Amino acid sequence: MDIRTVAAEAGVSIATVSRVMNHVKTVDPKLSKRVWEVVNRLGYVPNTQARALVSGRSRLFGVIISDITNPFFPELIQGFEEKAVEVGYETMIGSTKRDLKQMELCIQRMLERKVDGVAVMTFGIEPLLLERLSLQGIPMVFIDVAPPGHAITPPPGKAISTISIDYEKGIREGVQHLAVLGHRRIGFLAGPRYLHTALAREHAFRRSIQAIGLALPEEYVFEGDHTAEVGMDGMSALLALADPPTAVMCSNDMTAIGAMHTALGAGLRIPHDLSVIGFDDIRLAQYMFPPMTSIQMSRRDLASAAVMALKAHIDESEDHPAPSNTGIETRLVVRQTTSIPRGALSDLKPGE
Amino acid sequence: MDIRTVAAEAGVSIATVSRVMNHVKTVDPKLSKRVWEVVNRLGYVPNTQARALVSGRSRLFGVIISDITNPFFPELIQGFEEKAVEVGYETMIGSTKRDLKQMELCIQRMLERKVDGVAVMTFGIEPLLLERLSLQGIPMVFIDVAPPGHAITPPPGKAISTISIDYEKGIREGVQHLAVLGHRRIGFLAGPRYLHTALAREHAFRRSIQAIGLALPEEYVFEGDHTAEVGMDGMSALLALADPPTAVMCSNDMTAIGAMHTALGAGLRIPHDLSVIGFDDIRLAQYMFPPMTSIQMSRRDLASAAVMALKAHIDESEDHPAPSNTGIETRLVVRQTTSIPRGALSDLKPGE
DNA sequence: CTGAAAGCGCTAACAG
DNA sequence: CTGTTAGCGCTTTCAG
Numbered sequence: 001m002d003i004r005t006v007a008a009e010a011g012v013s014i015a016t017v018s019r020v021m022n023h024v025k026t027v028d029p030k031l032s033k034r035v036w037e038v039v040n041r042l043g044y045v046p047n048t049q050a051r052a053l054v055s056g057r058s059r060l061f062g063v064i065i066s067d068i069t070n071p072f073f074p075e076l077i078q079g080f081e082e083k084a085v086e087v088g089y090e091t092m093i094g095s096t097k098r099d100l101k102q103m104e105l106c107i108q109r110m111l112e113r114k115v116d117g118v119a120v121m122t123f124g125i126e127p128l129l130l131e132r133l134s135l136q137g138i139p140m141v142f143i144d145v146a147p148p149g150h151a152i153t154p155p156p157g158k159a160i161s162t163i164s165i166d167y168e169k170g171i172r173e174g175v176q177h178l179a180v181l182g183h184r185r186i187g188f189l190a191g192p193r194y195l196h197t198a199l200a201r202e203h204a205f206r207r208s209i210q211a212i213g214l215a216l217p218e219e220y221v222f223e224g225d226h227t228a229e230v231g232m233d234g235m236s237a238l239l240a241l242a243d244p245p246t247a248v249m250c251s252n253d254m255t256a257i258g259a260m261h262t263a264l265g266a267g268l269r270i271p272h273d274l275s276v277i278g279f280d281d282i283r284l285a286q287y288m289f290p291p292m293t294s295i296q297m298s299r300r301d302l303a304s305a306a307v308m309a310l311k312a313h314i315d316e317s318e319d320h321p322a323p324s325n326t327g328i329e330t331r332l333v334v335r336q337t338t339s340i341p342r343g344a345l346s347d348l349k350p351g352e
Numbered sequence: 353m354d355i356r357t358v359a360a361e362a363g364v365s366i367a368t369v370s371r372v373m374n375h376v377k378t379v380d381p382k383l384s385k386r387v388w389e390v391v392n393r394l395g396y397v398p399n400t401q402a403r404a405l406v407s408g409r410s411r412l413f414g415v416i417i418s419d420i421t422n423p424f425f426p427e428l429i430q431g432f433e434e435k436a437v438e439v440g441y442e443t444m445i446g447s448t449k450r451d452l453k454q455m456e457l458c459i460q461r462m463l464e465r466k467v468d469g470v471a472v473m474t475f476g477i478e479p480l481l482l483e484r485l486s487l488q489g490i491p492m493v494f495i496d497v498a499p500p501g502h503a504i505t506p507p508p509g510k511a512i513s514t515i516s517i518d519y520e521k522g523i524r525e526g527v528q529h530l531a532v533l534g535h536r537r538i539g540f541l542a543g544p545r546y547l548h549t550a551l552a553r554e555h556a557f558r559r560s561i562q563a564i565g566l567a568l569p570e571e572y573v574f575e576g577d578h579t580a581e582v583g584m585d586g587m588s589a590l591l592a593l594a595d596p597p598t599a600v601m602c603s604n605d606m607t608a609i610g611a612m613h614t615a616l617g618a619g620l621r622i623p624h625d626l627s628v629i630g631f632d633d634i635r636l637a638q639y640m641f642p643p644m645t646s647i648q649m650s651r652r653d654l655a656s657a658a659v660m661a662l663k664a665h666i667d668e669s670e671d672h673p674a675p676s677n678t679g680i681e682t683r684l685v686v687r688q689t690t691s692i693p694r695g696a697l698s699d700l701k702p703g704e
Numbered sequence: 705c706t707g708a709a710a711g712c713g714c715t716a717a718c719a720g
Numbered sequence: 721c722t723g724t725t726a727g728c729g730c731t732t733t734c735a736g
Binding site (some may be wrong): 019043045046047048049050052058067068071074075077078081085090091092094095105108109111112113114132228255256260261264265278283284287288289291 | 397461466552641
Binding site (some may be wrong): 366405 | 712713714715716
């Protein structure tokens with residue numbers, strides 16, 4: 001069952017069937033109607049492979065993420081997929097699991113399938129591999145920023161864009177929220193420093209603390225890896241301190257979940273004995289107990305921006321250059337893991 | 353840059369290049385080596401579209417799920433994808449969001465891409481749509497069971513298999529565990545009854561309760577929809593009862609998370625005042641506080657079985673018929689949301 | 705506005 | 721063991 005079957009059945013040429021299927025407007029409505037009837041009756045579905053082969057466009061986008069098991073990503077993927085389908089594209093997911101070998105395989109697969117664009121939602125990607133993509137002139141979009149320095153300037157057009165996230169805003173809101181409540185000792189459970197998006201969060205935190213005039217002992221910052229597992233370790237480390245923080249901010253929600261787990265396990269009450277703020281505001285955050293205060297950035301907006309950037313590059317032309325930078329905001333969502341610190345009153349110095 | 357470029361550069365015919373790329377063993381090692389060198393030097397990547405077009409096989413599997421946002425599915429998808437890549441297949445995901453329109457689109461997309469097999473990991477799928485798949489003779493694998501009754505017997509070969517899950521075992525273990533601890537009033541937060549997998553769990557629960565000789569007032573069973581949101585509602589309903597249960601078993605972990613949330617919010621202590629058992633044992637279960645007792649079924653095994661079943665159907669031949677049924681076990685994982693009920697001692701009647 | 709014909713990049717007979 | 725050749729199903733000039 002192929003285009004010929006339909007053509008024969010409708011008494012037209014295959015070219016006409018092709019035109020009808022592609023909604024070419026210059027087709028006689030009579031013929032068009034006849035063809036559609038046959039298509040529906042026979043249940044004809046055009047073969048994407050053949051279409052792609054001849055048109056040179058696969059209508060496929062690749063998304064590279066690190067770990068589909070972190071709830072943040074499925075939510076992001078869902079948004080991406082929806083938007084992609086909306087503009088007529090399919091999505092192919094590549095999970096690198098932070099492993100070089102996986103990453104290589106995953107890029108190989110995308111090249112084989114001739115993706116029309118790639119969204120890189122993770123860092124830790126080998127510049128060399130990226131070059132393979134950019135050399136083919138495949139449009140790419142990065143979250144945050146392309147790998148530092150390393151020149152991935154593709155030969156002719158630089159079909160690369162970036163979605164920059166204003167971490168600063170949300171994190172500043174969080175720190176101020178804590179400070180207003182009376183916290184003076186605020187810790188930070190950071191993400192892996194090789195991960196650009198994690199580092200950006202840490203920097204924003206440091207700046208916010210400084211801006212507000214608080215001290216930040218180096219042992220108040222713990223480098224983790226964005227898993228609940230290591231969030232537990234980080235919290236343990238903080239609690240073991242002679243003078244532990246009264247509040248912790250976390251680089252992502254999974255870390256915060258781990259931290260809460262450990263704190264609760266140690267007999268602390270949240271938020272009475274310890275305030276916690278997460279980051280990402282994954283859906284689950286509100287179902288924790290107590291419901292978690294977190295910093296939100298819209299997965300929908302992010303995903304949507306990524307798809308649109310890719311689409312823009314594809315439709316790009318001399319007089320319609322694609323924009324190469326989009327911004328996404330972050331904002332604090334206050335729930336119930338933050339309150340005044342237990343020792344709040346005694347912390348007050350005369351004059352305050 | 354195509355197969356011709358490579359052939360020319362290596363001084364062989366395109367057929368030879370094709371053979372080398374496909375690891376056909378009858379190629380002169382000398383030539384093979386020469387070709388590989390050129391391939392690597394040029395960074396040649398074969399075009400999957402063309403390959404698929406001529407070979408008639410897309411090396412693509414479709415997976416139909418209902419809601420990628422439920423943590424159970426990403427974990428499943430990850431397993432599926434890994435296994436699929438292992439046997440040389442790509443995975444295409446279709447999220448139906450329990451919406452008929454979405455489902456239709458999603459099947460349409462799979463047909464267009466000419467998937468070599470489909471794993472249906474959700475129920476609630478229109479038999480008519482399914483028929484479109486089976487009529488094309490596309491191998492399918494279902495979790496649990498094909499839609500009841502409705503004859504989806506494809507014309508020639510019946511390339512359909514089922515992965516049946518032994519819910520009974522895990523659930524019986526859970527109920528017994530509770531009974532041994534001293535619980536006599538056990539509630540059940542069920543999933544949507546139109547969902548086969550949910551109904552099977554409910555039935556297993558009812559049988560287990562009966563087997564152990566306990567009473568099950570109808571108001572102890574609450575039909576939910578496998579979301580945390582409605583899990584909260586269910587728990588509220590149970591707590592509002594004159595004689596509320598001392599333990600609840602849930603049809604999935606998200607429901608259990610919602611239930612715990614509400615119970616904790618109502619001032620109950622878990623497990624002291626209320627025991628809770630989830631189902632699925634998603635990763636997060638252990639990071640809840642207290643860590644959740646849950647019934648596990650291996651996502652890995654499930655995913656793996658699905659891929660292998662599809663693969664078997666594809667490689668099927670007269671003398672190597674594909675097995676059409678695989679079984680997956682479930683088992684109780686005891687953590688800290690279950691303990692003896694508060695009123696345990698007073699519940700004991702003389703003679704017990 | 706419609707049809708005939710030329711491939712897209714590759715695999716799989718079929719000769720040599 | 722290697723090369724030549726005929727398509728896979730479709731889009732897209734180019735004539736009519």
